[in-house]
Amino acid sequence: MSWTVKLSSVSEKHFRKLDASLRKRLLKELRELAGFDHPIKHPQVRALTGDLKDYFRLRIGSYRVIFAVLNEKKIIAVVNIVPRGDAY
Numbered sequence: 773m774s775w776t777v778k779l780s781s782v783s784e785k786h787f788r789k790l791d792a793s794l795r796k797r798l799l800k801e802l803r804e805l806a807g808f809d810h811p812i813k814h815p816q817v818r819a820l821t822g823d824l825k826d827y828f829r830l831r832i833g834s835y836r837v838i839f840a841v842l843n844e845k846k847i848i849a850v851v852n853i854v855p856r857g858d859a860y
Contacts, residue, residue, distance in 0.1 A: 775806040777848045783837075786853045794835070798853065801832045811841055811848050827851070 779787060787795060805811050812819070816831045820838070830837040838852040 775808070775811060775846045775848050777802050777806050777850060779850045780852070783850045783853045790853075794833075798832055798835070798837070801830065802837070802848075802850070805830060806848060811839075 787798065790798070801816075805814050805817070808814050811817060812828060814830065817828050818831075819825075820827045820829055824838070827838055827840050830839065834856050836852075836854055836856055837850055838854070840849045840851065841847075842849055
C-alpha cells in the first residue's frame with residue numbers, strides 16, 4: 773500500500789503561489805515519495821534536528837518540502853513548501 777500525501781493549509785497556500793512548472797515538478801516528486809516503502813528511504817529526504825526533530829525535509833531543487841510521517845495511517849503530512857533560505 774502506498775502512502776497518502778496531505779498538504780496543510782500553509783503548504784497549500786505556498787504551493788498555489790508557485791509557477792506552473794515548479795508545481796508540476798513538486799507533484800511528481802511527492803508522488804514518487806509516496807510510492808516508496810517508507811518515505812524516509814527516499815535519497816533526497818533528511819531528518820531535521822533541534823526544534824524540528826520530528827520532521828523531515830525533501831529537497832527539490834532550491835525548494836524544501838518539510839513534512840511529518842504518520843506511520844499508523846501511512847500519511848505524509850506536508851507542513852511547508854519553501855525556498856531553501858527560508859526553510860529553517
